[in-house]
Amino acid sequence: MEARMNHPVFVVPAALKALTAYSQAGAGLGVPAETIEMINLRASQINGCSVCVQLHSAALKKEGASDERLYAVAAWRDAPYFTEAERVALELTELVTRCADRGDPVPDDVWDRAARHYDEQGVSALLIAITSINVWNRLNAATRQVAGDWKP
Secondary structure, X not given: OOOOOOOHHHHOHHXXXXXXXXXXXXXXXXXXXXXXXXXXXXXXXXXXXXXXXXXXXXXXXXXXXXXXXXXXXXXHHHOOOOOHHHHHHHHHHHHHHOHHHOOOOOXXXXXXXXXXXXXXXXXXXXXXXXXXXXXXXXXXXXXXXOOOOOOO
């Protein structure tokens, strides 16, 4: 495999600066780093972004995720390894990532469950993380970035 071009954020450094700042904006707002990495991994799995699947799997391991949790992120609904707060974060990730798949992208029951586990800053951090990783996934997929070739 070969990338179609240099990564757009390296071609347009202002984009790297802006996307990096946006990606980090939700840090410290009440969502554990491991949950953010699960969000990043799950969206990347859905979007078929091998660069981000590799990157965020490694980041989850660094955060201390067990192999069982790491392997089960794609099948979180059927695995006993996740808290209710993590489950709603993963469900929200899937819904926002696939927002065109339903008339109401985020049903009230999911929103209400998220609001029970996270305050307004926390929900904002979740949404920023989800939308941020989706931008990175789409840039990588469009330009066919290759897992293992890209280093931060």
